[in-house]
Amino acid sequence: MIRFIIADLRRLWLGCAVVVLLVALATALGVAVTLQERSLRLGSARAADKFDLVIGASGSETQLILSSIFLQPAPLPLVDGELLSKLAADPRVAWAAPVGFGDSFAGYPIVGTTTTLVTSTTPGFGEGRLFAAEGEAVLGASVTLPVGAVVKPMHGTAETGGPTHTDIAYKVVGKLKPTGTPWDRAILVPIQAVWHVHGLGDEPEHEDGGTEPAATVASATHDEDHHHGGIDPDAPIVEDFGADTPGLPAILVKPKSIADAYRLRQAYRGNGTVAVFPGEVLTGLYATLGDAKMVLSAVAAGSQALVAAALVLVTVIHVGQRRRQIGALRAFGAPRVAVFLIVWLELLLLVALGIGLGFVCGLLAAQFGAHLFTAKSGVILPVGFTRDDVRLALFLLGFAAVLSAVPALLAYRQSPAQALRS
Amino acid sequence: MMPLKVQSLAVSFPGLATPVLSIANLEIAAGSRVALTGGSGSGKSTLLNIIAGLERVGSGHVVWGGQDIARLSEGRRDRWRAENVGLVMQDFHLFAGLSALDNVLLPARLSRVSTPDLVKRAHELIETVGLKRTGQPVETMSRGEMQRVAIARALLRKPGVIIADEPTASLDVENGEAVGDLLLSVAAGAGSTLVVATHDQRMIERLDRRIVLRGGCIVGDDVVGKVPV
Numbered sequence: 001m002i003r004f005i006i007a008d009l010r011r012l013w014l015g016c017a018v019v020v021l022l023v024a025l026a027t028a029l030g031v032a033v034t035l036q037e038r039s040l041r042l043g044s045a046r047a048a049d050k051f052d053l054v055i056g057a058s059g060s061e062t063q064l065i066l067s068s069i070f071l072q073p074a075p076l077p078l079v080d081g082e083l084l085s086k087l088a089a090d091p092r093v094a095w096a097a098p099v100g101f102g103d104s105f106a107g108y109p110i111v112g113t114t115t116t117l118v119t120s121t122t123p124g125f126g127e128g129r130l131f132a133a134e135g136e137a138v139l140g141a142s143v144t145l146p147v148g149a150v151v152k153p154m155h156g157t158a159e160t161g162g163p164t165h166t167d168i169a170y171k172v173v174g175k176l177k178p179t180g181t182p183w184d185r186a187i188l189v190p191i192q193a194v195w196h197v198h199g200l201g202d203e204p205e206h207e208d209g210g211t212e213p214a215a216t217v218a219s220a221t222h223d224e225d226h227h228h229g230g231i232d233p234d235a236p237i238v239e240d241f242g243a244d245t246p247g248l249p250a251i252l253v254k255p256k257s258i259a260d261a262y263r264l265r266q267a268y269r270g271n272g273t274v275a276v277f278p279g280e281v282l283t284g285l286y287a288t289l290g291d292a293k294m295v296l297s298a299v300a301a302g303s304q305a306l307v308a309a310a311l312v313l314v315t316v317i318h319v320g321q322r323r324r325q326i327g328a329l330r331a332f333g334a335p336r337v338a339v340f341l342i343v344w345l346e347l348l349l350l351v352a353l354g355i356g357l358g359f360v361c362g363l364l365a366a367q368f369g370a371h372l373f374t375a376k377s378g379v380i381l382p383v384g385f386t387r388d389d390v391r392l393a394l395f396l397l398g399f400a401a402v403l404s405a406v407p408a409l410l411a412y413r414q415s416p417a418q419a420l421r422s
Numbered sequence: 423m424m425p426l427k428v429q430s431l432a433v434s435f436p437g438l439a440t441p442v443l444s445i446a447n448l449e450i451a452a453g454s455r456v457a458l459t460g461g462s463g464s465g466k467s468t469l470l471n472i473i474a475g476l477e478r479v480g481s482g483h484v485v486w487g488g489q490d491i492a493r494l495s496e497g498r499r500d501r502w503r504a505e506n507v508g509l510v511m512q513d514f515h516l517f518a519g520l521s522a523l524d525n526v527l528l529p530a531r532l533s534r535v536s537t538p539d540l541v542k543r544a545h546e547l548i549e550t551v552g553l554k555r556t557g558q559p560v561e562t563m564s565r566g567e568m569q570r571v572a573i574a575r576a577l578l579r580k581p582g583v584i585i586a587d588e589p590t591a592s593l594d595v596e597n598g599e600a601v602g603d604l605l606l607s608v609a610a611g612a613g614s615t616l617v618v619a620t621h622d623q624r625m626i627e628r629l630d631r632r633i634v635l636r637g638g639c640i641v642g643d644d645v646v647g648k649v650p651v
């Protein structure tokens with residue numbers, strides 16, 4: 001019977017190929033949507049994993065997370081720098097680190113932060129060492145610059161195209177191991193350097209007298225001329241932040257325990273500040289993501305239904321055209337069950353092949369999408385099948401089995417004499 | 423070897439006023455070789471389909487060696503036919519993409535009765551019908567060769583009756599003669615009852631008995647030779 005089926009399929013290979021491709025396409029669509037959405041969830045959750053609590057000035061919590069964890073360039077309101085020393089002194093806090101953004105180099109965001117944050121949130125150095133002086137920089141794993149390179153910060157991002165801070169340059173002294181987060185695409189420098197570049201803090205070459213305490217390092221709206229600061233590349237890094245610490249877009253806090261985390265979040269809510277668990281914000285984003293997935297899934301399901309209907313139609317017509325062959329099989333002694341099985345298996349085989357191919361194509365498409373996303377954002381999206389997908393595959397196969405039975409039943413009921421006459 | 427007895431058979435199709443076939447009584451002795459003739463549309467194919475168990479019998483009896491196949495269910499009739507009837511049709515009904523051997527064995531394989539012995543018999547039969555290459559795909563064969571494969575297929579399970587519907591009509595004269603001779607000789611060799619619907623004069627003359635149909639009724643039934651053409 002297998003040989004007969006194979007001979008039959010080979011004879012009708014073009015039609016078979018179309019059926020397989022159609023099924024594959026419809027399946028791939030659904031699979032890609034599912035995989036992409038799941039990997040986006042997992043990947044973003046993983047990216048936020050290292051950051052327990054983020055504190056910033058009151059405003060959009062989502063933007064705070066997007067900017068501090070996903071390093072999305074956007075102006076953030078600033079919190080008073082004093083808050084940092086207050087947090088550092090809080091017994092519930094393991095460590096608290098400021099982050100400052102706003103500059104970029106070769107399309108990579110430059111993030112000012114502390115040695116504590118770098119050592120606590122990364123898996124160590126692939127090459128070189130941590131910055132030890134004001135003019136030194138450390139690269140995320142995905143930054144395609146060599147150790148020893150010179151980084152000239154440009155204000156804003158490559159897209160917004162601000163001016164370079166001409167006379168300022170960092171020297172790259174190390175490269176981190178990959179973390180799978182957007183921070184892999186960042187150039188990390190001491191936060192004091194960021195302040196000095198922008199003419200903030202207690203730098204010696206203060207030109208404009210610090211008349212703009214709220215001058216934001218993250219804001220793209222401020223006046224460029226006002227902070228031509230400079231850095232002293234060999235100055236040691238000072239990380240005991242006092243009362244004169246400039247305003248900060250975000251502070252990343254590591255609480256000592258989970259209970260402390262909740263207490264801290266409570267304590268730093270209101271009064272001009274917000275304290276956010278990244279997971280919370282992501283959950284909100286996932287809801288939106290879920291809606292988008294619903295729409296896409298509906299589209300995919302619609303296409304699958306269309307393909308299924310088209311398949312039934314095509315095979316019913318096909319069985320009609322094969323009346324002679326099917327009738328002859330029975331006339332010459334094949335049992336009706338065999339005829340049923342042949343038609344059923346032939347179609348099921350094609351559909352199963354299409355489903356298999358669709359799963360592979362869906363996986364490849366999702367991986368491709370994830371790749372693009374990683375290249376753009378640095379977030380590594382783990383694309384892969386789970387038990388749910390196995391269940392989906394089984395369901396689709398079951399459905400195909402039932403569907404294929406329709407033409408098979410038609411063939412089963414055909415009178416051999418009538419078939420031979422035509 | 424099976425005798426046939428048909429009684430008060432009437433076959434009509436929906437939409438037709440008169441029955442396509444009405445035969446009060448017809449007996450065919452076991453092992454005899456019968457020609458079925460008559461004009462186009464006279465009911466030859468219908469009668470063959472009925473006695474081969476391909477068509478459901480509306481009213482009447484079709485008794486093969488004690489078994490009234492009119493009483494059998496569809497599935498049992500299929501099984502009975504597979505075991506007892508060798509069919510040869512005008513258009514061969516071979517399956518493209520399969521070799522001669524696979525075509526001969528296909529019905530047996532689909533019925534799950536294929537054994538090594540049967541495969542051996544298939545090889546022998548292909549040789550008997552005058553073909554050399556058992557592995558040749560049937561779509562590459564000439565029409566005469568195709569009908570030989572069909573004859574080998576009909577003989578595979580040593581049927582008690584061979585039913586052929588215009589087996590030579592779609593062949594040229596030369597091939598027609600050869601295939602006609604082959605059919606007669608294999609039927610004789612197997613001792614099977616042979617019923618052939620045909621217009622082929624040469625074939626008719628070589629059969630023992632000639633039944634003439636017109637409008638679904640038997641209008642002539644004689645030993646060949648006594649009936650003028």
Ligand SMILES: Nc1ncnc2c1ncn2[C@@H]1O[C@H](COP(=O)(O)OP(=O)(O)O)[C@@H](O)[C@H]1O
Pocket residue numbers: 418421435436438442460461462463464465466467468469
């Ligand atoms: N399924 C059917 N429905 C209606 N009429 C049929 C059907 N099958 C055969 N007939 C009619 O029965 C008559 C006998 O047909 P057939 O047995 O094929 O004749 P023959 O084989 O002698 O040429 C024809 O008139 C044909 O039109």
Ligand SMILES: [Mg+2]
Pocket residue numbers: 466467468587
């Ligand atoms: Mg006919």
